[in-house]
Every structure is written in structure tokens, then in C-alpha cells.
Amino acid sequence: MEETGGGSAYGAALAGGGFDFLKFVRQPQTIVRLLSWIFAVVVFACITTEGYINPVHSAEAKCIFNQNDSACQYAVGIGVIAFLACVAFLVLDIYLPFMSNAQERKYAVMADLAFSGVWTFLWFVCFCLLASQWSRTHDVRSIPEDAARASITFSFFSIATWGILTYFAFGRFRRGVNDGAIPTYTEPLPDHHTPYPPTYAPTSYNPTTYNPTTYTPYPSGIPDLSQQPAFTPNIQPQVDSGYQPPNY
Numbered sequence: 001m002e003e004t005g006g007g008s009a010y011g012a013a014l015a016g017g018g019f020d021f022l023k024f025v026r027q028p029q030t031i032v033r034l035l036s037w038i039f040a041v042v043v044f045a046c047i048t049t050e051g052y053i054n055p056v057h058s059a060e061a062k063c064i065f066n067q068n069d070s071a072c073q074y075a076v077g078i079g080v081i082a083f084l085a086c087v088a089f090l091v092l093d094i095y096l097p098f099m100s101n102a103q104e105r106k107y108a109v110m111a112d113l114a115f116s117g118v119w120t121f122l123w124f125v126c127f128c129l130l131a132s133q134w135s136r137t138h139d140v141r142s143i144p145e146d147a148a149r150a151s152i153t154f155s156f157f158s159i160a161t162w163g164i165l166t167y168f169a170f171g172r173f174r175r176g177v178n179d180g181a182i183p184t185y186t187e188p189l190p191d192h193h194t195p196y197p198p199t200y201a202p203t204s205y206n207p208t209t210y211n212p213t214t215y216t217p218y219p220s221g222i223p224d225l226s227q228q229p230a231f232t233p234n235i236q237p238q239v240d241s242g243y244q245p246p247n248y
Helices: 021-026 028-050 069-098 102-135 145-175
Strands: none
Touching: 021 028, 028 069, 028 145, 069 102, 069 145, 102 145
């Protein structure tokens, strides 16, 4: 499920976008996973419905594959678990683009890769076991041969589909995070040779020379009021020289 255009992480678009159901269904990984789901249903359905018969001289039902109950039980167990796993991983594929943590996406892709690889091998074992037991079955008169052949055939198909799913999961794991599209913050390494961190280094102190202010004296034409004596009133008595006292 590779995304082209824009940032991506482990084969899915970055968190924050919408979910396009039609685009999701048309993806090769989704198609192969649905096929794996169908093949698993066919295998365990054929065996559970027609995989056991009652032999002529026994009242107990026996497996149609050479009366080996272990072969039928193994195929049913592998098919049921594969059926449930396909449903779980389909839900995980839907939820993957909404994961904002790249580490969680990594764990999800690793789980898909590990499970798909293991189930590819287990389906191979199932195919070999069913084919071997069927080749040793001689009395097939009362055996539903179509169910037996369908179980063997779709076990073989499951090897291919789960192998393709393993390849897709491995491709997503190798792509990882597209670092060019995701802004990352790298903290600067501390410098152990300086007594202060680089962000809080004090600025150098440059003392300046103090120049006293020079005052310009008053011009010579203006008297200095600070040198004048204190103000003293000088009032002259007014004598009216034309005053004549009256004569009686």
C-alpha cells in the first residue's frame, strides 16, 4: 500500500488525511488479502463440512485424508486462524494512515511481516501434508473427492497469496519513514569547552571611557547675577518745597 506524492511513513500517507474507501479496495495489498481470506474460508469449510466420513467398519467419523485426523485438524486450525488474521490486518490497514506515531506504524508493519512470513510456511506445510495423505488414500468410493481436491488446491493458492503479502509488508518496512517530507528537530550537541550553553552565552563587556561634560561660561557682556549684592531698598523722602503753613 504505497503512497505516492507527499510524505509517507511505512507505505501509508501521513496522519491527518481522509479515508478513500474505493482507493483502499483497489490497492494490490487489499485485493491479495481478500483473496487470502476467501482461500482460508474454502479450506476449512470444505474440511469441516465434508472432511469427515464414517468408514464401513467403524461408527466413528474419520478424516477423508487417509483417515488421518491430524491432517484435517491442522488444515482447519490454519484456515481459521488465517481467516481471523485477514480480518484483523484489513482493519489495521484501514487504521494505519491515522496513526500519527511512526513507531506504532513500524510495529504494525513488523507484525504483518512476521505473521505473513510464518503463515506462508504453515500453508506450505498444510499443502504438503494434505497432498501426501490424499495420495495414500486408496478407498475413495464414499469420499467426497471434490472437497478433498478443493482443500489441497486452495492450500496451494494460499501459499502464493501469503507470500505476496509477505513481500508487500517487507517493502513497506524497507521504505520506512520518508524523512524528506517530515520536518524533524535535531537538538544541537552541547559544547563542553564553553562554561555556558551556546544559547545563553553572555556577551563580552566593553567598558567605555567617561568624558565629563564641559560647560561654556556666560558671555562677558552679561552681568553675573550671583556676584550682585542683595537687594536693598533706597527710598528717598519726598519733601514738598512749595508747602506753606497757614497763617492765623
